[in-house]
Amino acid sequence: MSTAAWATITTPTGPFTMVVDSDGQVLASGWSGDADYLNALVHKSIRPDVLVNKPDLGTVTAAAEAYHRGDITAIDEVGVKQRSGEFLEHAWDVLRQVPAGAPVSYTEYARLSGRPLAIRGAAGACARNAAALFVPCHRVLRSDRTLGGFRYGLNVKSWLLTHENSEETLFTSA
Helix, strand or coil, X not given: CCEEEEEEEEECXXXXXXXXXXXXXXXXXXXXXXXXXXXXXXCCCCCCCEEEECCCCCHHHHHHHHHHHCCCCCCCCCCEXXXXXXXXXXXXXXXXXXXXCCCEEHHHHXXXXXXXXXHHHHHHHHHCCCECCCCCHHHEECCCCCCCCCCCCHHHHHHHHHHHHCHHHHHHHC
């Protein structure tokens, strides 16, 4: 039986919950106060059986709080553990390299992932991403640069992109 810890913080767009394994790696995260909902997004091969509320998850909580306060690079070094097929795991790693303030289209994301014709596959990687924010799927847009979809709502996606592009945020993270 595996156990994971979870915590929820308050953000400008609502509650943000993180689920971490015993090594402190993010298994799931998102703008929800429901840890069970997030846990259901974790691949069954690594999904914890038991969730324990822990108000402070150390570096993971600190990074999420710092990001929402304006340090948009605070999330970059947080460990994440996701499982799926080879392409999705690679695509999630690639997504972590998309810099804040420089969103890409699904077409560009497919190319960056090494499969320029796998545009639907790139979109699928975003849709199946359990570790939102730490794997920044919000940084992928439609080719016409409109928002497209986001599990936590377009208002949250819009806030994140604006947050990452504001002069105040850029100044704070320098």
